[in-house]
Amino acid sequence: QVQLVESGGGVVQPGGSLRLSCVASGFTFDDYRTNFMKWYRQAPGKERELVAAIAGPISTSYADSVKGRFILSRDNAKRTMYLQMNNLKPEDTAVYYCNVIFGREYWGQGTQVTVST
Numbered sequence: 001q002v003q004l005v006e007s008g009g010g011v012v013q014p015g016g017s018l019r020l021s022c023v024a025s026g027f028t029f030d031d032y033r034t035n036f037m038k039w040y041r042q043a044p045g046k047e048r049e050l051v052a053a054i055a056g057p058i059s060t061s062y063a064d065s066v067k068g069r070f071i072l073s074r075d076n077a078k079r080t081m082y083l084q085m086n087n088l089k090p091e092d093t094a095v096y097y098c099n100v101i102f103g104r105e106y107w108g109q110g111t112q113v114t115v116s117t
Helices: none
Strands: 003-005 010-012 018-025 036-042 049-055 059-062 070-075 078-086 094-103 104-107 111-115
Touching: 003 010, 003 059, 003 070, 003 104, 018 094, 036 078, 049 070, 059 070, 059 104
Parallel strands: 010 111
Antiparallel strands: 003 018, 018 078, 036 049, 036 094, 049 059, 070 078, 094 104, 094 111
16 A cells, blocks of 8 residues: 655745655655656645656656755655755745655645745
8 A cells, every 4th residue: 555654844934944755655666667756735725736756766857936946855765755945935835745656646645834934
């Protein structure tokens, strides 16, 4: 059974940083042929949007709104995907979700990120 558990959210001031983690289980994490992992976010009243994705060990892509500020990485030994978020802005406030496509799509429960003074 595929499970994704996010953590690391919180309240931070503009310009601050947070690192989100997504611990995965139920599939072969380092078999890049069979899984494709992503981070999404959903702000109040808005649709869920793709933030970043990783294909293979290091091939990453980012939404224009977070390029140069967010860094996605993965640690196969820990079965964990990370999202390092720097220079956070109020518009980054959202619930952040881990997502994997492994046969079908799976979601984590989400972690709240609030950027506010």
